[in-house]
Amino acid sequence: MSDAAQPMKSAGMIRRWLSRPARAAPAKPVQFDQPLLPWLFLAPQLAVIFVFFYWPSVQAITSSFYIEDPFGFGATFVGLDNYKDALGSAEYQRIAGFTALFTVLVTGFSLGLGLLFAVKADKVIRGRTAYRTALIAVYAIAPPVAGLMGMMLFDQHIGPFVQLAAWFGYDMKVGINYWDTAFAMILVSVWKQVPYNFIFFLSGLQGIPASVREASVIDCRNGFTRFRTAILPLLAPTAFFLLIINITYALFDTFAVIDVMVKDKPANNPLTLVYKVYNDGFRGNDIGGSAAQSVILMVIVLVLTLIQFRWLERRVHYG
Amino acid sequence: MASITITDVSKTYPGAPAPSVTGINLSIRDGEFIVLVGPSGCGKSTLLRMVAGLEDISGGEVRIGDRVVNRLDPADRDIAMVFQNYALYPHMTVRENMAYGLKNRRTPKAEIETRVAEAARMLELGPYLDRKPRALSGGQRQRVAMGRAVVRQPSAFLFDEPLSNLDAKLRVTMRGEIRRLQKRLGTTALYVTHDQLEAMTLADRLVVLNGGRIEQVGAPLDIYHRPASTFVASFIGSPAMNLLDAGLEGARLRLGTSVIELGHLPAARGAVTLGIRAEDLTPAATGLPFRPDFIEELGAQRLVHGHIEGQPVVLALDPAVPVGSEMRLSVAAARLHLFDTTSGRRIATAARPGLAVTETA
Amino acid sequence: MNRIRPFDHLILILGTLFMCVPVLVAVMTSTHSAVDIHMNGLYLTPGDNAVETYQTVLTRQGGFTGQVTGMTMLMNSLILGVGFAVGKIVLSMAAAYALVYFRFRFATFLFWIIFTTLLLPLEVRIMPSYQVMSSLGLLNSYTGLIVPLLASATGTFYFRQFFKSVPDELLEAARIDGAGPWKFLWDVLIPLSKTMMAAIFIIMFVYGWNQYLWPMLMTTEERFFTLMRGIKQILQVWIGSQIPDYNEAFALAVLALLPPVIVVVVFQRWFIKGLTESDK
Numbered sequence: 030m031s032d033a034a035q036p037m038k039s040a041g042m043i044r045r046w047l048s049r050p051a052r053a054a055p056a057k058p059v060q061f062d063q064p065l066l067p068w069l070f071l072a073p074q075l076a077v078i079f080v081f082f083y084w085p086s087v088q089a090i091t092s093s094f095y096i097e098d099p100f101g102f103g104a105t106f107v108g109l110d111n112y113k114d115a116l117g118s119a120e121y122q123r124i125a126g127f128t129a130l131f132t133v134l135v136t137g138f139s140l141g142l143g144l145l146f147a148v149k150a151d152k153v154i155r156g157r158t159a160y161r162t163a164l165i166a167v168y169a170i171a172p173p174v175a176g177l178m179g180m181m182l183f184d185q186h187i188g189p190f191v192q193l194a195a196w197f198g199y200d201m202k203v204g205i206n207y208w209d210t211a212f213a214m215i216l217v218s219v220w221k222q223v224p225y226n227f228i229f230f231l232s233g234l235q236g237i238p239a240s241v242r243e244a245s246v247i248d249c250r251n252g253f254t255r256f257r258t259a260i261l262p263l264l265a266p267t268a269f270f271l272l273i274i275n276i277t278y279a280l281f282d283t284f285a286v287i288d289v290m291v292k293d294k295p296a297n298n299p300l301t302l303v304y305k306v307y308n309d310g311f312r313g314n315d316i317g318g319s320a321a322q323s324v325i326l327m328v329i330v331l332v333l334t335l336i337q338f339r340w341l342e343r344r345v346h347y348g
Numbered sequence: 349m350a351s352i353t354i355t356d357v358s359k360t361y362p363g364a365p366a367p368s369v370t371g372i373n374l375s376i377r378d379g380e381f382i383v384l385v386g387p388s389g390c391g392k393s394t395l396l397r398m399v400a401g402l403e404d405i406s407g408g409e410v411r412i413g414d415r416v417v418n419r420l421d422p423a424d425r426d427i428a429m430v431f432q433n434y435a436l437y438p439h440m441t442v443r444e445n446m447a448y449g450l451k452n453r454r455t456p457k458a459e460i461e462t463r464v465a466e467a468a469r470m471l472e473l474g475p476y477l478d479r480k481p482r483a484l485s486g487g488q489r490q491r492v493a494m495g496r497a498v499v500r501q502p503s504a505f506l507f508d509e510p511l512s513n514l515d516a517k518l519r520v521t522m523r524g525e526i527r528r529l530q531k532r533l534g535t536t537a538l539y540v541t542h543d544q545l546e547a548m549t550l551a552d553r554l555v556v557l558n559g560g561r562i563e564q565v566g567a568p569l570d571i572y573h574r575p576a577s578t579f580v581a582s583f584i585g586s587p588a589m590n591l592l593d594a595g596l597e598g599a600r601l602r603l604g605t606s607v608i609e610l611g612h613l614p615a616a617r618g619a620v621t622l623g624i625r626a627e628d629l630t631p632a633a634t635g636l637p638f639r640p641d642f643i644e645e646l647g648a649q650r651l652v653h654g655h656i657e658g659q660p661v662v663l664a665l666d667p668a669v670p671v672g673s674e675m676r677l678s679v680a681a682a683r684l685h686l687f688d689t690t691s692g693r694r695i696a697t698a699a700r701p702g703l704a705v706t707e708t709a
Numbered sequence: 710m711n712r713i714r715p716f717d718h719l720i721l722i723l724g725t726l727f728m729c730v731p732v733l734v735a736v737m738t739s740t741h742s743a744v745d746i747h748m749n750g751l752y753l754t755p756g757d758n759a760v761e762t763y764q765t766v767l768t769r770q771g772g773f774t775g776q777v778t779g780m781t782m783l784m785n786s787l788i789l790g791v792g793f794a795v796g797k798i799v800l801s802m803a804a805a806y807a808l809v810y811f812r813f814r815f816a817t818f819l820f821w822i823i824f825t826t827l828l829l830p831l832e833v834r835i836m837p838s839y840q841v842m843s844s845l846g847l848l849n850s851y852t853g854l855i856v857p858l859l860a861s862a863t864g865t866f867y868f869r870q871f872f873k874s875v876p877d878e879l880l881e882a883a884r885i886d887g888a889g890p891w892k893f894l895w896d897v898l899i900p901l902s903k904t905m906m907a908a909i910f911i912i913m914f915v916y917g918w919n920q921y922l923w924p925m926l927m928t929t930e931e932r933f934f935t936l937m938r939g940i941k942q943i944l945q946v947w948i949g950s951q952i953p954d955y956n957e958a959f960a961l962a963v964l965a966l967l968p969p970v971i972v973v974v975v976f977q978r979w980f981i982k983g984l985t986e987s988d989k
Contacts, residue, residue: 077857320836327829429881452888
């Protein structure tokens with residue numbers, strides 16, 4: 030969990046909150062009855078939220094309907110033109126396509142590896158703590174640092190990956206060749222996210238009662254079938270939660286990885302949508318267009334959240 | 349120390365269609381040990397929490413001593429409460445836990461120390477005063493919770509199922525301790541439990557609640573021997589009282605093909621519910637036909653489960669008494685309880701010495 | 710059932726290598742000289758240039774104004790990490806306390822107001838956020854660096870969940886013991902929350918320390934640069950140089966990754982607890 034994955038963090042709470050009856054019971058049966066004190070406690074949080082969340086969000090939505098003069102001389106209302114321009118442009122569509130591919134690959138691989146390591150780490154007894162420590166340490170590394178390390182590993186002169194590719198007769202050019210860069214980005218992004226998934230899967234596995242494991246051992250001989258039929262369904266809530274977090278991670282948190290790896294030369298390199306928002310807004314000075322793209326991303330996040338609540342949840346076993 | 353008077357108290361939760369507790373009238377004498385008993389959801393805890401001030405009182409009035417406390421903060425009601433999960437402050441030592449309430453009341457330090465020491469001595473907590481609750485066993489935590497109540501020297505103790513989290517053996521010991529402590533201090537006590545045995549053994553007077561209303565108030569044995577309704581009859585006493593469908597024909601009670609001569613005219617006729625305690629049925633040469641199904645051995649007695657006239661009946665017998673495949677049972681007329689079948693209320697009977705005469709067609 | 714299976718260990722060892730070798734490479738390579746790295750590639754063994762490289766990185770005045778050193782950036786990162794974590798804990802604990810322990814009008818409405826912030830990450834509203842900061846005159850200040858990052862409700866939800874898991878009877882007992890809202894908060898709730906606060910501190914410290922995009926936009930004056938900003942800087946200088954300062958880049962990366970990694974590794978028990986339990 031870093032950067033933008035945070036907002037989705039409380040999905041479980043929201044889910045439960047939504048599933049409560051219309052008349053929400055108070056958090057505690059007994060509460061303090063003071064009309065003003067709670068406002069005092071809430072005031073700092075509310076102030077920060079209003080100034081730094083609601084105000085900018087409303088501005089984003091408003092300016093997505095305007096074209097701003099690049100020299101700051103007023104703005105013209107253009108309705109949905111910014112959205113049409115964004116969605117209609119070939120560049121946007123290409124980037125959206127890459128973002129989708131990137132998201133699927135990063136999510137798939139980091140979930141898969143996280144689960145694999147967690148299952149194995151849950152099994153072994155010897156060296157358990159050492160493995161756990163080694164596998165979670167990378168969680169703390171910032172995406173730009175990960176990006177920098179990725180750059181080095183894929184460096185044209187000193188990068189071992191480039192040398193490895195050359196040994197197979199392939200001339201790898203990260204930062205120049207589109208798909209080479211994409212490969213490096215995906216690898217670094219997966220590397221950075223595996224620990225997060227590992228932590229949650231491991232804690233999910235350790236939350237499965239010993240009695241259930243023992244019952245499954247009695248009922249099922251084959252280890253893999255046992256895992257698939259008895260353990261995996263119990264991990265479903267964790268996996269489901271992580272799926273959404275990972276999608277958000279791939280969409281937003283990887284910004285720094287990409288920014289570092291494309292070395293300020295986005296021209297020929299693979300980008301994701303959030304990078305384009307930033308690029309158009311700050312580099313291109315296309316404030317309206319950038320805002321429209323922001324709003325589109327907001328909608329994607331909202332839809333993801335709704336999907337999480339409504340659709341996927343039904344296929345998950347809650348015990 | 350004080351009396352507690354509860355007048356017409358009711359509680360309706362916001363948004364709930366019906367009140368959870370209604371029409372409660374109860375006056376508790378100074379120093380009395382009152383047990384509120386009933387199945388879960390009967391409103392006993394709600395009633396206790398209204399006395400404590402943890403729930404608002406929707407209607408009626410609660411007095412502690414001669415003060416109406418409806419609007420008072422829990423801290424100002426001069427009560428102390430013992431919770432089911434003890435609610436000890438986990439980060440404070442036993443001593444700090446007991447002293448916390450006194451400190452908030454600005455009791456002088458020396459006074460706090462004396463009271464804590466006194467309570468610790470009474471509850472044998474001396475060696476544990478500087479431990480944190482997590483280092484104590486369940487029974488010890490329970491004692492600390494009681495100590496916290498005792499040091500306050502309140503007008504009343506309120507107990508909310510305080511023994512439910514203990515194992516069976518410890519429960520019996522602690523039951524005794526609570527009773528001894530309350531007698532010794534002479535403090536009024538209001539005690540909530542769902543365990544009828546706990547209720548019977550602790551109470552000066554029992555209050556049986558059902559569906560938010562009081563079913564019956566009385567001394568444990570009075571309630572045991574004269575339950576006011578089928579609900580009380582089946583709730584108080586173990587095994588539960590046998591309840592059988594019967595028909596009243598003047599002074600005769602028809603039970604399937606059997607007939608019981610009551611010897612007097614009860615104030616009812618037609619279908620009634622007949623209640624008989626398991627220990628009131630005795631094997632005899634003639635009487636009600638009983639078919640045993642199986643036996644539960646309890647050591648001091650045995651419970652024989654079977655049927656009379658197709659209706660399930662439990663019999664409590666001395667282990668020395670042989671159990672045949674078919675038996676005849678007699679019962680003292682004074683030990684028969686009659687209840688209205690529809691309302692479940694008790695029908696007054698004139699007690700008459702001697703065995704009820706039964707005959708089987 | 711629990712036989713030792715070499716295969717399990719093999720996978721875990723491969724996993725450990727996959728995760729840790731890049732870090733090891735970064736640490737080891739940073740101890741060699743730029744020329745060595747340029748000629749021989751990356752290293753898995755320590756070199757003898759460590760003191761010199763780190764001294765340079767930490768103390769050399771760099772940037773356009775010549776004001777910024779690695780030491781300054783380290784301090785700024787620390788201020789951001791600690792400031793953010795402390796601010797988050799204070800703000801969210803107070804808000805969660807109000808939401809859980811008080812009955813008052815609009816409580817549900819406020820809950821939604823706060824909850825909504827979870828839906829939109831900073832990245833999607835970065836442009837207008839920047840404009841707001843600039844119109845408030847908060848660019849190039851620690852306030853501008855830290856406070857806007859607090860505008861998300863994660864911490865509030867962590868604490869709200871935690872407070873809800875605190876047995877109800879504790880408040881009831883405290884009220885009977887004569888504790889009001891302040892006393893209860895101070896005497897009971899805060900001492901009870903210590904572990905939770907530690908866990909959240911770690912999570913938030915790492916989060917704050919690792920911020921990239923926001924500091925990059927908010928700070929144009931070099932004396933406010935964090936290490937993450939420094940990484941961006943070193944990469945910009947790098948382009949076009951004959952022998953890039955690989956060693957210095959690695960040293961900067963190591964400086965940037967070591968504090969959070971150490972915190973997470975040393976306090977991993979608390980950290981994992983905070984991370985996973987708050988989700989429930």
